[in-house]
Amino acid sequence: MRILVISNNYPSNAAPTYGVFVYNLIQKFVALGHEVNVIACSNIVKGGGDTSAPNYGSENASIHYPKIITASNKWILGYNTHLIGEYFSVRAVKKTVEENRIKFDVVYAHFLVNGIIAVKALHDYGKPIYVAEGELKNINLRKKYYKAVTYHKLISKIKGFVAVSPQIKDNLIEVGIEEEKIIIKPNAVDLTKFNPKDKRWVREKLGLPLDKKLVIFVGRFVHDKGPLRVLKALEDKPGVALMFVGKGEQELISDKIAFKGKVPTDLVPDYLSAADVFVLPTLHEGSCNAIIEAMACGLPIVSSDIPEIQFQCKPDSSILVDPMDERKIRVAVNTILDNEDKRKEMSTNAIAYAKKFEITNRAKDILDFIS
Template structure:
């Protein structure tokens, strides 16, 4: 079959870390079908420094340029809204120019479904949407695109969401439960493998005796890197190092912090394996991809009570704390630093889970939905033809 994936969240040589989970999905799906990807690229990304490749590419990728939107009004005109249309139009133009045959459109996130919905309906192309947005994103989309969003209710064949939270938001938007499938994010176990902790530390020029805390994510309040820094500061320990991989924010300055720029998945496993513990005091997630990747490497995790992380981590694989409680985060770090037996137990339990949430199995489940949707549309087309005869 010929599948077209629409996703503005896809890695490039300018941002190799961006949308790694979409990249992983697309590469695995290409084992089943011929896959084309329309991944609109912000025009200002062209001025960024080119990075190393994000990994081997088995799909045909088109990158139509668009002007990124922003919130502003000039002479009464909503410039932000006008510019946001640039992305939708770039997707539609690219599709018309480069896609001659297609059996199904797979939109990664609702906003991309909105971009291609009218064209898909016009051409009777079946459509599946993957949804993993945050609550605020759902509210913003409904506010800005309510007409199209509700128009997709009956047309879309399936919506794949990653958690119960996403499911409830989609139901709140009016989508039928019969169309929604909960299929959590998965991990590539061939890439994210356990490695020798000492050797991984040496590659980063960190001494074996240092206890390494890891953080991966945006440097924003919701993710909580500065709460991790404050927690470590309170421990007043000279043998703790913190590696923070991310950007889009500012970290508290501290001598024990090693800041690293975002990177593609191809480089990430060796960094993760240098961690003695991974700490993510997030305030909310859909289904956290990086936690699945850290788990696959066998690294113990400290994360958040009262969030969907509770579906990923339990008391056999890590410690869950109040993500706003600095003292609780510090106590959890102190506990795992001092109790090597507990760390080893967590590692053993995590390694026993390897393979239980594989990317291959996830794509296999999604592919069944894809094939059912295409076959259903084929039957409908035959019926429409029969009625016209």
């Protein structure tokens, strides 16, 4: 099958960690014998689009990085400026397909924003368009940009949807998608890359303390993800050091922090393996890649008692709490760190459960749905 992927969330030499989860899935599509072209539009004022050898990993698909003008998503007299970027994205997708003479049997758009672009740019080709959706807020947000009749006309031209959770599926149904058009496939992990490594070895390799319990957070440093809540919850706990992998607007300053910052994608499994517990008090998710990757590396999970996370986690390998309650976050972490036998049992259970989310199986299921 010849698959044309439309995604504005894909790695490049300028942003090698951007959209890695999309990249991993696309590589599996190719490995399963399919021909894949990816069109990844990017803002003309930003870097990207470098056609030299990729620095984010081996690339087995054909990648196209057209430059476009975007204008954020501000409301001006009832008009949202997102539609300016959408207009130029539609033009760029059309032009890229025509100039490169891309032949395709199906379109796979990552997130509804790109699904609508695909409908506007490629519907006349008569090929089925499928959309993967992983963010609850995206679905309702997109709806506000259009008149109701226009919105429903656009989404009616999408053949099928891959939802990463039951909550996403329910939200798609709420905005008018027929249930039979939707399958649920949570995000997945490459178990050849994410698996437990010797803790002492990776700590020595990364220069991390050998004499402390390590708690790791992976995600954006923003209020909704909760790194400051993690810091406040554990700042006074003796014998513990914290690792924050990511970046964002929140400032994290403490003597407790053993590591803070972005890391290359291929080093994330090492940082996870160095830790004793993973903590993410997130306020909302679609299907959290960081949690699946942490489980695959053998980490017990402390996260949020919300439907999206309940769907991903099991009680024998996780403790879910109110993400805004720092005291409960601390109690959950203490429960794991202060009981070595419990921590080891939860670790074993996490590794076993992560196998349910293996990425090759997810790719096969999506391709079967499309077929």
